[in-house]
Amino acid sequence: MAIEMLLENLEAELGEPVLHFVRPIVAFERSRRYAVRPLGIRYEPYASLESLDEPGLTFVVVPPGLLFPDYVYTVPERDVQELALDRLTDPADVQTLAVVRRRDVPVPVVNLRAPIVINRTLRLASQVVLDDGCGFGLMVPVDAGTARDKEAPACSS
Numbered sequence: 001m002a003i004e005m006l007l008e009n010l011e012a013e014l015g016e017p018v019l020h021f022v023r024p025i026v027a028f029e030r031s032r033r034y035a036v037r038p039l040g041i042r043y044e045p046y047a048s049l050e051s052l053d054e055p056g057l058t059f060v061v062v063p064p065g066l067l068f069p070d071y072v073y074t075v076p077e078r079d080v081q082e083l084a085l086d087r088l089t090d091p092a093d094v095q096t097l098a099v100v101r102r103r104d105v106p107v108p109v110v111n112l113r114a115p116i117v118i119n120r121t122l123r124l125a126s127q128v129v130l131d132d133g134c135g136f137g138l139m140v141p142v143d144a145g146t147a148r149d150k151e152a153p154a155c156s157s
Contacts, residue, residue, distance in 0.1 A: 019125040022082045031057055064098040068147035079128045083119045093120045112136035112147055
C-alpha cells in the first residue's frame with residue numbers, strides 16, 4: 001500500500017514508529033501523522049502524542065485501563081473496519097489511549113468518551129467516539145477510581 005510505504009520511509013528518517021490517523025482528531029484536521037513518545041520515567045505511564053504535520057501540536061495521553069480497571073468498551077463497527085481491527089488475531093495488537101487535559105482544572109482529567117484506538121500492526125489510529133449510553137465522560141478526573149458515571153448504564157455490545 002502507498003500509505004504503508006510512506007510511513008516506512010518516515011519511520012526510517014525519524015527512527016521511530018509513526019501512526020497514521022484514518023480520521024483526524026476532532027478539531028485538528030490538518031494532522032494525520034503522529035509519534036507517541038515517552039515523557040520519561042518520572043511521568044510513567046503518561047506519554048506525548050506529537051503531530052508530525054503541525055510542529056508544536058502535542059497531546060498528553062495515557063492508557064486508560066491503567067487508571068481505570070473498569071474501562072471496557074466495544075469499538076463501533078465503522079471503526080473496526082477503518083482500522084482493520086477485524087484482521088488482527090492478537091488482542092495486544094490493539095492499543096487504547098486517552099487524551100489528558102491539565103489546563104483550567106484542579107485535577108488532570110481524561111476523555112474516556114473518545115479514546116484513541118490504535119492498530120499497532122498497521123500503525124493506524126483513530127479517535128473513536130463511543131456511544132453516549134456507555135457512561136464514559138469527557139472529563140473524568142484521573143483519580144476518580146472508576147471510569148463510569150455511577151448513574152449511567154453499562155455499554156451494550
